[in-house]
Amino acid sequence: xxxxxxxxxxxxxxxxxxxxxxxxxxxxxxxxxxxxxxxxxxxxxxxxxxxxxxxxxxxxxxxxxxxxxxxxxxxxxxxxxxxxxxxxxxxxxxxxxxxxxxxxxxxxxxxxxxxxxxxxxxxxxxxxxxxxxxxxxxxxxxxxxxxxxxxxxxxxxxxxxxxxxxxxxxxxxxxxxxxxxxxxxxx
Numbered sequence: 001x002x003x004x005x006x007x008x009x010x011x012x013x014x015x016x017x018x019x020x021x022x023x024x025x026x027x028x029x030x031x032x033x034x035x036x037x038x039x040x041x042x043x044x045x046x047x048x049x050x051x052x053x054x055x056x057x058x059x060x061x062x063x064x065x066x067x068x069x070x071x072x073x074x075x076x077x078x079x080x081x082x083x084x085x086x087x088x089x090x091x092x093x094x095x096x097x098x099x100x101x102x103x104x105x106x107x108x109x110x111x112x113x114x115x116x117x118x119x120x121x122x123x124x125x126x127x128x129x130x131x132x133x134x135x136x137x138x139x140x141x142x143x144x145x146x147x148x149x150x151x152x153x154x155x156x157x158x159x160x161x162x163x164x165x166x167x168x169x170x171x172x173x174x175x176x177x178x179x180x181x182x183x184x185x186x187x
């Protein structure tokens with residue numbers, strides 16, 4: 001179902017700019033999702049939801065079998081399938097991490113926190129809790145570094161690869177004015 005781009009003498013698809021804007025917004029969302037900061041991660045989530053909503057709106061306003069409908073469907077499927085795969089890889093990564101973590105290096109700090117119990121829970125600030133727990137973090141991280149890295153890689157890499165491949169494939173086709181042969185395909 002691949003079609004040729006418009007001939008040089010014919011006008012371009014009027015929705016091509018809209019499709020390219022959807023890919024640009026998706027790119028912003030994907031880039032933000034790789035930033036290691038909580039607020040930026042939340043912002044990335046809002047961008048991704050915005051792209052999803054915009055793709056649904058674009059798809060609803062154009063004729064079937066058009067460039068815009070084709071790519072909007074592709075973007076919608078990319079986001080939903082990527083989210084489903086993220087759920088799976090996060091579960092697998094979490095199981096690997098929780099089953100392989102050695103908590104022993106953190107026990108001295110946990111014992112100090114437990115000894116102060118209710119007083120800490122009722123009156124301590126975040127900084128006071130951090131001061132009690134922080135001496136154990138370096139030892140804890142060093143003891144569990146390989147487990148944490150493996151769980152992180154299993155959780156993140158498949159999703160990044162999936163989104164990157166789908167994004168590049170879709171954007172390359174959109175730039176040339178081509179539709180995708182199977183916009184509803186999983187891969």
